[in-house]
Amino acid sequence: MAEPTVRTRRLGSELRRLRDAKGLTLEDVAERTGFPASKVSRIEVGRLGVKPGDLTALLTLYGLAEDAEERAVLAAFAVMVESADGGRPTGTSSSPITRI
Secondary structure (H helix, E strand, O other), X not given: OOOOOHHHHHHHHHHHHHHHHOOOOHHHHHHHHOOOHHHXXXXXXXXXXXXXXXXXXXXXXXXXXXXXXXHHHHHHHHHHHHOOOOOOOOOOOOOOOOOO
16 A cells, blocks of 8 residues: 655645544544545555545535635645656655635
8 A cells, every 4th residue: 555645644634623523423424424434544644645526525525615715725736646646655745725
C-alpha cells in the first residue's frame, strides 16, 4: 500500500476537521453517504484519494453547500492531489493553497 502524501494527508485532515465540527462519527457519515466507514477513514488519514463526486457529497454533508469559496478551495486541492505529481511526495510543497 502506498504511503500517504503530504497533500492527501492535508486534505484528509481538513475533511476530518469539518466532520468533527459537525459532531459526526465515521458511522454517521457512512450511514448518510452510503460510503463504507473504512473508506471515509482512509480518506481522512490520506491513504485514499477522494473523487470529485465523493468530495461533493462529504462537503454537502458537512454543511459547505452554501460556502462556494471553501468548496472551491478544497475541490482544487483534491484535483492537485490526483494530478501534477501523481500524488507522490515531492519533498516540498509548491501548493498555492495555504488556507488548509
